Amino acid sequence: MENNKNNVSHYPVYKGLKKPFVFKGYKGKFIYYAAGGLILSLVIGAIGTSFNIILGLGMMILGVAATIYFVGHFQKTRGLFNKSKDSKTLWVHQNRIKKIINK
Incomplete structure (x- = not known):
């Protein structure tokens, strides 16, 4: 049997x-x-203006302000890659894919 070391190609992922x-x-x-959040604020503002224009505009402005505040706050505190850690699961990742060439 030949040595399979020469028949293995490595490709970066x-x-x-x-x-x-x-x-x-x-x-x-x-x-x-x-x-x-912005779309929801616009919808709520549109529904509010059917009752009273001042009420609708106030609800829309409040919704937009709350969306900007909370999304900015969550981005700073929770971060982009906030994931729960499960210590019972073992994940194995390879940096390269091996392709075996059969001749």
């Missing part, structure tokens, strides 16, 4: 740029949180 998407200071998943 592309892992992306390792940088989160940033838009107006919000990173990654917080962009979606901010967009959802």
Whole structure:
């Protein structure tokens, strides 16, 4: 039998740029949180204006301000990659994929 060491090719795995998407200071998943909060504020403001225009505008401004505050606060305190740690699970990751060439 031949030595299989010469028949193994190594290919690097592309892992992306390792940088989160940033838009107006919000990173990654917080962009979606901010967009959802702003859309929800607009919907609540539109419903509020059907009753009273001042009430609707006040609710919309309050919702936008709360969204900006809470999303910014969560981005600073919880972080982008906040994950729960499970000490009972062992994860094995390889940096390279091995391809065995059969001749």
